[in-house]
Amino acid sequence: MKYKNKVTVFIVFILMTFSAFSAIDKKKEKLAVPNIILNDQYGKQHNLQDYKGKIVFINFWTTWCSYCVEEIPYLEKISKEYPEDLVVLGIAAPKSK
Numbered sequence: 001m002k003y004k005n006k007v008t009v010f011i012v013f014i015l016m017t018f019s020a021f022s023a024i025d026k027k028k029e030k031l032a033v034p035n036i037i038l039n040d041q042y043g044k045q046h047n048l049q050d051y052k053g054k055i056v057f058i059n060f061w062t063t064w065c066s067y068c069v070e071e072i073p074y075l076e077k078i079s080k081e082y083p084e085d086l087v088v089l090g091i092a093a094p095k096s097k
Contacts, residue, residue, distance in 0.1 A: 038091050055086045062093040
């Protein structure tokens, strides 16, 4: 019985993989990034078109979000590991008045 379950799971996995790859459009269409200008946590403006050819990770966060604060060192680490390929932008929620 266990062998039959493993075979069934394997067949389902193969079918799902085939479905995923067959759904990929063969034409490589270029997607135009809209001209978005964002302010980072220091107030500096960033135009996404300035980062053409790089991976841009936009992180929206707030100081009261403990998960957001916890992930900052990890994001800082990966941005330093891949300085030529990756840009991490931290967009903080505005302070309440």
